[in-house]
Amino acid sequence: MATVGAALRHTRTAEVGLAALGVSGRAATRPAALLVPGDEIVFHTKIARLPVDLTTRVVRADADAMSSVLISGPLPELRHETVLAEVGPRTLLTDSVHWTTPFGPLGRLVDVAVVRRFVLDVLATRIAAVRELAESWATRPIVVGTAIVHKGRLLAQQRSYPAPDAGRWELPGGRVEPGEDESAAVVRECQEELAVEVRPTGRVGTDVPLSNGMLLRIHAAELADPTATPKAVEHSEVRWVEADELAALDWLDADRVLVHSLRNLLTGT
Ligand SMILES: Nc1nc2c([nH]c(=O)n2[C@H]2C[C@H](O)[C@@H](COP(=O)(O)OP(=O)(O)OP(=O)(O)O)O2)c(=O)[nH]1
DSSP, X not given: XXXXXXXXXXXXXXXXXXXXXXXXXXXXXXXXXXXXXTOEEEEEEEETTEEEEEEEEEEEEOXXXXXXXXXXXSSSEEEEEEEEEEETTEEEEEEEEEEEOTTHHHHHHHIIIIIHHHHHHHHHHHHHHHHHHHHHHTTSOEEEEEEEEETTEEEEEEOOOSGGGTTOXXXXXXXXXXXXXXXXHHHHHHHHHHSOOEEEEEEEEXXXXXXTSOEEEEXXXXXXXXXXXXXXXXXXXXXXEOGGGGGGSOBOHHHHTTHHHHHHHHHTO
């Protein structure tokens, strides 16, 4: 589900997935990246030969839901929410689109006759793009990152190497070894990097595809001994960070798109 969630957030889903229907979309923020709340996407299309331009803003991008709202366009209102659920080994994706026509009763007829069909086609094309991306990522090696929460703060660690990443912040973790359970990898990496024992408590945010061909997946954890003090064994520094300080840290690029999820973890929202 976290991999499907990542595919849903990828700008390619908006850009390439819809091109087949004559809809061109462009994320106004960063190309080829995972969207975060606040990002805007500009769409250009034609409905019944009339050009339609609209801009939406992402308001949620979590492991179990993604949603966006209209901020400019020819409609008074447009909201789109996608909810994900695990159903056995599969991920069920449910889209809801709500819009208000600007043309009164006549507009509602056009909605039923034309727009509804168009929206269903757009959703089907988008789901196919999400499936293709998610399937291409599903076999990647996993890097676990650990969101250790203690007294309402998150532990971040500062890298000392390689040179381009030195001084930037990340979560404790590393590659899952062949045959190793992800939770076991979380416990092992925290022991190696921080010399403390942690207890995994769940998952955080969507996966993040890394430029090195791996997939970053975040697990939440707590200190097994609440009085233990994590040490920077391999890093320059470890720091307990408050929710309000998260955005100001110079995170690795992959972690930056998870900051809103880490913040939600700390604030319990
Ligand atoms: N541990 C960790 N790795 C991350 C994060 N974000 C991120 O892009 N990465 C990348 C950096 C590395 O390319 C890879 C982690 O693999 P790793 O920890 O086994 O490897 P490393 O580069 O530190 O090298 P090494 O320990 O093998 O010397 O994932 C993060 O928050 N935590």
